[in-house]
Amino acid sequence: MFSIFLTLFVPFGVFGNPVSLEQRSHSVVGQVGSPVVIDTNGVYIRVSSTSNGGLIAGYTAHENNQSILRLANSSDRGASWHFVGEVYRADSSAHDVDNALPLQLPSGRIVYAYRNHDRSGDLYTYYRITLSYSDDGGASFLYLSTVEQQAATPGIPNGLWEPFLRLAADGSLQCYYSAENNAADQDGYMKRSTDGGVTWSNWIKVSGGDRTSRDGMIGVTNIDNSGNLIAVFENTESGPFSIDYVLSHDDGNSWGERARLYTAHNGANAGAPQVVNVGGTLVTSFMTNEDVAGTGGNGIDGAQMKVVTSTDGGSTWSGTTVTGDARSHWPGLFTLDQNHFLALYTKDGLGAVSQDYQIVN
Numbered sequence: 276m277f278s279i280f281l282t283l284f285v286p287f288g289v290f291g292n293p294v295s296l297e298q299r300s301h302s303v304v305g306q307v308g309s310p311v312v313i314d315t316n317g318v319y320i321r322v323s324s325t326s327n328g329g330l331i332a333g334y335t336a337h338e339n340n341q342s343i344l345r346l347a348n349s350s351d352r353g354a355s356w357h358f359v360g361e362v363y364r365a366d367s368s369a370h371d372v373d374n375a376l377p378l379q380l381p382s383g384r385i386v387y388a389y390r391n392h393d394r395s396g397d398l399y400t401y402y403r404i405t406l407s408y409s410d411d412g413g414a415s416f417l418y419l420s421t422v423e424q425q426a427a428t429p430g431i432p433n434g435l436w437e438p439f440l441r442l443a444a445d446g447s448l449q450c451y452y453s454a455e456n457n458a459a460d461q462d463g464y465m466k467r468s469t470d471g472g473v474t475w476s477n478w479i480k481v482s483g484g485d486r487t488s489r490d491g492m493i494g495v496t497n498i499d500n501s502g503n504l505i506a507v508f509e510n511t512e513s514g515p516f517s518i519d520y521v522l523s524h525d526d527g528n529s530w531g532e533r534a535r536l537y538t539a540h541n542g543a544n545a546g547a548p549q550v551v552n553v554g555g556t557l558v559t560s561f562m563t564n565e566d567v568a569g570t571g572g573n574g575i576d577g578a579q580m581k582v583v584t585s586t587d588g589g590s591t592w593s594g595t596t597v598t599g600d601a602r603s604h605w606p607g608l609f610t611l612d613q614n615h616f617l618a619l620y621t622k623d624g625l626g627a628v629s630q631d632y633q634i635v636n
């Protein structure tokens with residue numbers, strides 16, 4: 276009902292993340308394009324839009340014992356990508372940097388969140404969620420702030436992982452992340468910044484605290500334009516990794532109503548989720564080894580990327596579709612328009628790719 280107004284007068288996905296909504300009774304996902312290479316050496320890709328109609332992609336490359344955070348951009352909706360700049364690089368034996376999340380602020384500044392840990396060999400010594408910024412379109416980056424940090428506790432994992440940035444309708448910047456209590460338990464958190472990411476509030480809890488589960492890899496999207504949001508995350512509450520969600524009715528300031536979104540069949544794992552709103556249809560992605568074995572250590576890394584859809588605000592999910600064939604890694608999603616989204620994943624033999632899919636009513 277409001278789609279024409281929003282399409283004409285609100286830059287899609289920019290300030291306050293407005294979404295265009297259509298009434299659909301069900302949604303089937305269909306392939307449109309082939310994988311398009313963003314970078315032959317990139318992993319954990321996250322894409323957001325810029326005010327000039329372009330896209331920016333953040334990801335990590337591991338080269339010559341260094342971990343390198345990069346930014347690429349696209350002016351043709353992901354049909355081609357171009358390297359723009361480097362955010363940060365560090366020696367992999369002493370540092371662990373990864374989990375990029377780039378976002379343009381209304382001012383035009385690009386902020387870029389990532390995990391930024393110190394380690395000595397395999398032993399972590401210090402954990403951080405760091406924010407860098409660029410005022411030249413992503414060509415160069417400088418340090419902006421540390422969203423959260425803590426020294427490692429010897430013998431008990433207490434890491435900070437997977438920052439997810441979004442702009443709230445009131446203009447504040449929200450940073451979601453996951454924090455380990457121990458090897459078996461991890462919770463989801465959110466901090467808010469009202470000065471463009473320079474300073475951060477105390478955290479609120481998004482999930483966890485009420486059960487032993489590795490809640491992680493949070494992704495968030497608008498269900499509508501009235502402050503109703505959904506956050507998806509992986510968890511281990513019933514053994515294997517599965518996907519849960521929680522809801523917010525106040526634009527992310529409080530969360531609850533935890534429920535199951537996807538359980539892999541055959542006792543397999545489904546993890547590393549993200550979620551987007553494509554014209555009123557919610558699309559959740561994950562990687563799973565329920566049909567093919569993974570190539571990575573945890574069983575799901577290097578298996579398949581799949582998506583499921585919901586046309587009732589997240590209550591029910593269906594239409595499981597493979598959007599990244601076997602040997603795909605660490606998926607993400609980006610909404611292109613009312614009907615199209617990009618699947619983002621790393622594909623063995625190709626590297627970091629985007630691939631166009633559409634919602635077929």
Ligand SMILES: *[C@@H]1O[C@H](CO)[C@@H](O)[C@H](O)[C@H]1NC(C)=O
Pocket residue numbers: 325327328329330348349350357358359412
């Ligand atoms: C992409 O980055 C280049 C600089 O490398 C810039 O000239 C171009 O305008 C950017 N494209 C978009 C769509 O922002």
Ligand SMILES: *[C@@H]1O[C@H](CO)[C@@H](O)[C@H](O)[C@H]1NC(C)=O
Pocket residue numbers: 339340
């Ligand atoms: C990377 O580190 C390994 C182990 O320290 C070393 O053997 C190798 O030469 C290094 N490679 C490069 C390109 O520096």
